[in-house]
Amino acid sequence: MKLIADTIRHSYGPLTVLEDISFEVGPGEVVAIVGPSGCGKSTLLRILGGLEKPTSGQVLVEGEPPEGSINPLTFVFQDFGLLPWRSVEGNIRLPLEGSGLKSSEIEGRISNALSRTGLSDFRKALPKQLSGGMKQRVGIARALAVRPSVMFMDEPLSALDAQTRELLMDDLVTLAEGFDGHQLATVYVTHNLEEATRLADRILVLSRRPGRIRSVITIDRPRRERSATDPDIAKQTRELWDLIRNDAAEADRELTSGEVS
Amino acid sequence: MSNNKKAPVSFRGGLLIPRWQRGVGAISLILLIALWQVCSSLGWISPIAAPSPAEIFKALGDMIQTGEIYGHLAASLGRLFGGFAIGGSIGILTGLAIGLWSPARAPGVTIVATLFPIPKIALLPLFIIWFGIGEASKLVTIAFGTFFPMVVATYGAVDNVDRSLIRMGRSFGLSTSAIIRKIVLPGALPGILSGLRISTSIGIVLLVAAEMINADQGIGGLVLASGNLYQTDRLLAGVFILCLIGLIVNSLIDLAEKRLLGWRS
Numbered sequence: 001m002k003l004i005a006d007t008i009r010h011s012y013g014p015l016t017v018l019e020d021i022s023f024e025v026g027p028g029e030v031v032a033i034v035g036p037s038g039c040g041k042s043t044l045l046r047i048l049g050g051l052e053k054p055t056s057g058q059v060l061v062e063g064e065p066p067e068g069s070i071n072p073l074t075f076v077f078q079d080f081g082l083l084p085w086r087s088v089e090g091n092i093r094l095p096l097e098g099s100g101l102k103s104s105e106i107e108g109r110i111s112n113a114l115s116r117t118g119l120s121d122f123r124k125a126l127p128k129q130l131s132g133g134m135k136q137r138v139g140i141a142r143a144l145a146v147r148p149s150v151m152f153m154d155e156p157l158s159a160l161d162a163q164t165r166e167l168l169m170d171d172l173v174t175l176a177e178g179f180d181g182h183q184l185a186t187v188y189v190t191h192n193l194e195e196a197t198r199l200a201d202r203i204l205v206l207s208r209r210p211g212r213i214r215s216v217i218t219i220d221r222p223r224r225e226r227s228a229t230d231p232d233i234a235k236q237t238r239e240l241w242d243l244i245r246n247d248a249a250e251a252d253r254e255l256t257s258g259e260v261s
Numbered sequence: 262m263s264n265n266k267k268a269p270v271s272f273r274g275g276l277l278i279p280r281w282q283r284g285v286g287a288i289s290l291i292l293l294i295a296l297w298q299v300c301s302s303l304g305w306i307s308p309i310a311a312p313s314p315a316e317i318f319k320a321l322g323d324m325i326q327t328g329e330i331y332g333h334l335a336a337s338l339g340r341l342f343g344g345f346a347i348g349g350s351i352g353i354l355t356g357l358a359i360g361l362w363s364p365a366r367a368p369g370v371t372i373v374a375t376l377f378p379i380p381k382i383a384l385l386p387l388f389i390i391w392f393g394i395g396e397a398s399k400l401v402t403i404a405f406g407t408f409f410p411m412v413v414a415t416y417g418a419v420d421n422v423d424r425s426l427i428r429m430g431r432s433f434g435l436s437t438s439a440i441i442r443k444i445v446l447p448g449a450l451p452g453i454l455s456g457l458r459i460s461t462s463i464g465i466v467l468l469v470a471a472e473m474i475n476a477d478q479g480i481g482g483l484v485l486a487s488g489n490l491y492q493t494d495r496l497l498a499g500v501f502i503l504c505l506i507g508l509i510v511n512s513l514i515d516l517a518e519k520r521l522l523g524w525r526s
Contacts, residue, residue: 051432071434081429085447085524094443095433126524146433 001063001072001149002026003185008047008057010040016210017043021057023204023213025150028183030176030223032196035206036244036251041189042154044211048187049073049152065149066182070099074148078155080135082127089114089123092142113141116179117171133164140175151175151186157195165195166228172199173223193244197237198226205240208247215243312494317501320494334502336478337468340396341506344403345464352408352460353453356415361445373412381406382470389474399471406467407460414456418449451525454518461510465503480506 003025010018017040025031033041046052048059050073065072075081082091092113096106114120117137127135136156143151156172157165176199178184190196196203203217219226219236226233294314300306301313308316324330359369385402392398422445430440472481480499487495 049432051428071432073432075429075432077425077429079425081425083426083444083447085522094430095435097443098436098439128524142433 001061001065001185003048003073003150003187004060004062005044005048006058006060008044008054008059010043010047010052010054011210018047018054019210019212021211021213023216025185025187027063027149027185028178029202030186030188030200032188032190032200032203033206034190034193034196034203034240034244035211036208036248037191038251038254039206039208039247040211041191041206044206045075045152045154045187045189049075049150051075061150063149066147066180068101068105069147069149070101071095071146072149073152074143074146074150075152075154076136076139076143076156078158080127080132080139080159082135082138084127087124087126088119088130088138088141091127091138092145095142095146109145109147113145116144116174117141131164132160133168136160136168137171140171144175144179147179147182148184149182151184153186153188153190155190156188158190158192165192169195169198176223193237193240194228194233197233197240198228199223203240205243208251312497316494317497320492321498321501324495324498330502332478333480333483333499336476337472337480338506340399340403340471340479341461341464341468344400344468345407345461347400348404348407348464349411349457349460351404352411352456353415355408356412356453356456357419357441357445359412360416360419360449361441369412369416373409377409377413381467385471385474394475399468399476402471403464403467407464410460410463411453411456414459415449415453418452418456419445421452422448451518451522454514454522458511458514461514462507465507465510469503 005021005023008018008021009016021044023031033044035041043052047054050059061072083094086094089110092110093106096109099106101109111120114123117140119134119137119141122130122134127138130138136159139156153172157168160168176184176186188196188199197219200219203219204213205215205217206212207214217236217240219233221230221232228234297306298314301308301311301315306313312320321330355365355369355373358365359373381402384405385398388398388401388405392401426444426448427440430444435443468479469481469484472479473485476482480502484496484499484503487493487499
């Protein structure tokens with residue numbers, strides 16, 4: 001499936017947070033959205049995923065979801081969004097319950113998602129027993145189990161420490177490759193520029209409020225070949241930082257009241 | 262710290278977190294009763310002012326032997342749980358509505374805040390006019406009294422459910438009813454159980470009040486009748502049973518918390 005954002009504008013009362021946002025994400029593509037804090041990145045992601053209504057403009061999908069998809073547009077959250085009273089397995093099962101799938105199919109999907117994220121030994125564990133990295137793997141496993149077509153990642157690594165982040169980056173690269181030959185379209189919101197250059201095919205740089213797309217950066221290198229120590233990637237990360245540095249500094253000096261996340 | 266003198270860093274922890282010491286609660290109760298018995302035996306407490314624990318337990322033993330107590334107990338427990346089942350369940354449903362549904366919010370919160378402080382005992386005569394002097398008015402009094410704390414506890418608990426979890430449920434396409442059953446209710450359960458603790462205690466208070474009017478059977482009736490005859494040993498035996506009911510209900514809720522909320526500890 002392809003996701004199309006068509007001239008999206010959004011305001012909270014008199015405060016315009018997003019202005020004239022148009023872009024497309026196709027299967028197999030990762031588009032990262034970066035920008036200074038308060039530029040409306042997370043709001044944009046919620047709008048794209050249908051969790052919030054834009055003031056004007058529309059979001060369209062084109063094409064069919066993969067067979068057996070329960071939730072074509074699926075989120076991975078910064079705060080993981082796990083039910084603390086359900087086990088790892090129970091959390092992955094949540095969206096599959098009541099989906100009309102046969103119970104053997106449900107069990108199969110859960111086992112598959114657990115093994116792809118390296119969680120098979122933690123089936124019965126409760127979220128509070130897991131580290132942050134493992135919790136986010138549960139979030140990823142849950143997303144895989146519903147067979148999405150478009151993935152929305154809202155700062156999925158931001159609540160994790162630097163080492164865990166590096167480890168999980170590999171999981172995200174794997175995830176971006178899709179499953180069973182099905183390719184995912186991914187929209188990835190982050191404030192971490194290195195994550196953007198490591199994962200994205202294209203990076204949309206948003207300006208300070210109201211958020212507009214001020215530039216689009218394309219990264220050609222295959223995802224598998226990129227690494228933290230890669231000089232090209234480091235260079236592109238630096239260039240990206242130069243681009244948004246002033247905006248970020250301005251945003252930092254702004255009063256936080258009236259701040260819209 | 263210019264010189265080279267070494268000194269240990271003094272401890273500045275101690276976070277005032279009391280620990281639950283097993284068995285000490287029961288021991289303190291027993292000690293209290295023992296102290297009372299000693300004071301009575303030594304004549305420091307006049308038998309006119311209060312009977313000794315031994316006399317109270319003897320009165321209790323007599324009532325058990327004659328079987329008198331069972332009728333009272335059965336009548337009271339029936340009223341308590343019947344009234345609470347009505348008030349508690351309607352309270353939980355109302356609380357859910359106030360917590361989740363805008364049209365119920367403002368009216369619900371306002372009405373509950375207005376009616377909650379009414380001493381329900383004051384309305385008892387009115388309930389007798391409306392529902393008769395029999396069982397119905399007693400059930401309604403208990404139901405009415407347990408309803409309000411249950412509503413307040415439930416909507417407070419629903420308000421405290423992490424909204425990001427509801428957003429997660431929505432993002433995975435869960436229906437509203439699935440979100441309520443699988444996210445809101447389990448998330449609100451700790452608060453609902455706390456509410457249960459408060460409402461059952463209020464239920465016991467109202468039970469006795471309701472039974473003080475026209476109840477041949479029931480612990481409240483027993484206490485009142487004994488009081489009128491100055492049979493203070495029987496009166497306090499009745500009070501003892503009320504304490505016991507409270508204690509048992511409380512430990513049942515403890516048990517429920519342990520089983521249902523194990524994920525929190």
